Amino acid sequence: MAENLNLFTSTQGIIREALTKMGYDEPVYELMKEPMRLLTVRMPVRMDDGSTRVFTGYRAQHNDSVGPTKGGVRFHPDVDEEEVKALSMWMTLKCGIVDLPYGGGKGGIICDPRTMSMRELENLSRAYVRAISQIVGPTKDIPAPDVYTNSQIMAWMMDEYSRIDEFNSPGFITGKPIVLGGSQGREKATAQGVTICIDQAAKKRGLSIKGARVVVQGFGNAGSFLAKFMHDAGAKVIAISDAHGAIHDPEGLDIDYLLDRRDSFGTVTTLFENTLTNSELLEIECDILVPAAVSNQITAENVDRINASIIVEAANGPTTIEATKRLNDRGVLLVPDVLASAGGVTVSYFEWVQNNQGYYWTEEEVNEKLEKKLITAFNQVYDLSQSRKVNMRLAAYMVGVRKSAEASRFRGWV
Ligand SMILES: NC(=O)C1=CN([C@@H]2O[C@H](COP(=O)(O)OP(=O)(O)OC[C@H]3O[C@@H](n4cnc5c(N)ncnc54)[C@H](O)[C@@H]3O)[C@@H](O)[C@H]2O)C=CC1
Numbered sequence: 298m299a300e301n302l303n304l305f306t307s308t309q310g311i312i313r314e315a316l317t318k319m320g321y322d323e324p325v326y327e328l329m330k331e332p333m334r335l336l337t338v339r340m341p342v343r344m345d346d347g348s349t350r351v352f353t354g355y356r357a358q359h360n361d362s363v364g365p366t367k368g369g370v371r372f373h374p375d376v377d378e379e380e381v382k383a384l385s386m387w388m389t390l391k392c393g394i395v396d397l398p399y400g401g402g403k404g405g406i407i408c409d410p411r412t413m414s415m416r417e418l419e420n421l422s423r424a425y426v427r428a429i430s431q432i433v434g435p436t437k438d439i440p441a442p443d444v445y446t447n448s449q450i451m452a453w454m455m456d457e458y459s460r461i462d463e464f465n466s467p468g469f470i471t472g473k474p475i476v477l478g479g480s481q482g483r484e485k486a487t488a489q490g491v492t493i494c495i496d497q498a499a500k501k502r503g504l505s506i507k508g509a510r511v512v513v514q515g516f517g518n519a520g521s522f523l524a525k526f527m528h529d530a531g532a533k534v535i536a537i538s539d540a541h542g543a544i545h546d547p548e549g550l551d552i553d554y555l556l557d558r559r560d561s562f563g564t565v566t567t568l569f570e571n572t573l574t575n576s577e578l579l580e581i582e583c584d585i586l587v588p589a590a591v592s593n594q595i596t597a598e599n600v601d602r603i604n605a606s607i608i609v610e611a612a613n614g615p616t617t618i619e620a621t622k623r624l625n626d627r628g629v630l631l632v633p634d635v636l637a638s639a640g641g642v643t644v645s646y647f648e649w650v651q652n653n654q655g656y657y658w659t660e661e662e663v664n665e666k667l668e669k670k671l672i673t674a675f676n677q678v679y680d681l682s683q684s685r686k687v688n689m690r691l692a693a694y695m696v697g698v699r700k701s702a703e704a705s706r707f708r709g710w711v
Pocket residue numbers: 442443444445446487514515516517518519520538539540541562563564575589590591592611612613614638639641642
């Protein structure tokens with residue numbers, strides 16, 4: 298039978314399994330199995346050559362029983378409705394795992410920002426905010442960066458929302474530039490969170506980070522800072538990749554050089570001649586493998602050739618259910634996306650809190666609070682996986698879905 302690569306239906310499967318294991322009944326699953334709200338928008342945008350192009354975008358809000366929904370906006374040619382729905386469900390799980398007062402939301406626009414000018418990107422970002430303005434806001438649904446979106450795009454979106462709201466609204470969006478109310482530490486927060494999870498996982502396996510061989514797929518916001526943190530901690534980052542290919546050096550790559558040369562879309566391998574493919578990168582023998590790019594990278598097709606003892610998912614959805622099962626059977630410790638990549642939304646929450654109170658924290662304060670949250674979350678998930686004899690992904694879903702399920706029950710929804 299062909300493997301299920303549909304992110305939405307496979308997420309539904311694990312949510313059902315998690316709810317059943319915890320004794321929730323069918324109505325709770327009925328509520329949790331898809332977003333409560335999904336808006337599809339069509340946005341006419343004036344291009345530099347004078348023509349008008351109509352872009353399609355989405356905003357999904359999975360469950361707002363706990364509080365406003367929260368999650369990034371992705372600009373990518375492969376965005377589709379099913380992906381955005383799955384991503385919003387994962388945000389509910391992340392917010393539950395790190396115990397934030399949010400439910401999950403997510404947005405996406407079908408476009409390729411690598412082929413667009415800054416002015417076209419600004420027009421598109423503003424058009425998206427106008428199109429979704431009725432369902433978002435600092436107390437309703439708070440966007441943030443994701444693949445191929447960054448602090449500049451957040452700034453345009455915040456400015457557009459502030460015009461509509463006729464009020465300066467920094468709490469409408471997170472991941473903003475510091476001068477517009479962004480938080481210290483948000484830019485590196487996803488990678489910080491992954492690093493904390495790697496440390497915890499390495500401890501469980503008795504592996505020293507010093508000298509550990511690390512492979513990172515993706516060299517954007519999550520992957521590049523992660524590579525830097527691992528390199529600074531004494532690990533050997535032996536391979537990295539981007540959308541164009543991968544580079545490998547068994548002696549360890551010069552991460553500072555690569556960081557200096559990568560462009561704003563996380564591209565760096567085009568500077569090199571002897572590149573590998575992304576599939577080859579995944580199969581390199583290493584101690585720690587970090588998928589930090591796109592979904593469905595480790596599947597039934599290549600899982601038996603994966604040669605790592607710890608896998609920590611910085612990306613959303615990089616490993617399929619079947620591959621997760623087989624890795625678990627082989628004794629590979631897999632720290633799932635909904636836990637490992639929760640550092641970003643955690644510091645986004647800190648940013649929103651600072652915006653609401655108008656008082657700003659130092660990077661040390663932010664990192665200290667982030668570390669506390671993630672260590673607690675990691676151990677909660679790890680301990681549950683041990684006591685219930687389930688893999689870390691299922692344990693993470695069990696921890697993650699509980700808060701929204703309980704809140705929905707208290708509200709009398711189910
Ligand atoms: N930025 C954030 O705060 C968070 C990001 N994530 C997840 O981390 C992953 C990476 O996101 P960012 O680093 O923010 O994106 P980014 O846009 O900064 O970088 C993406 C990287 O992935 C590479 N890439 C794109 N398509 C690829 C492909 N088909 N094969 C291999 N590499 C490819 C790009 O070249 C680039 O190096 C995504 O799955 C995202 O959802 C998760 C939590 C938070």
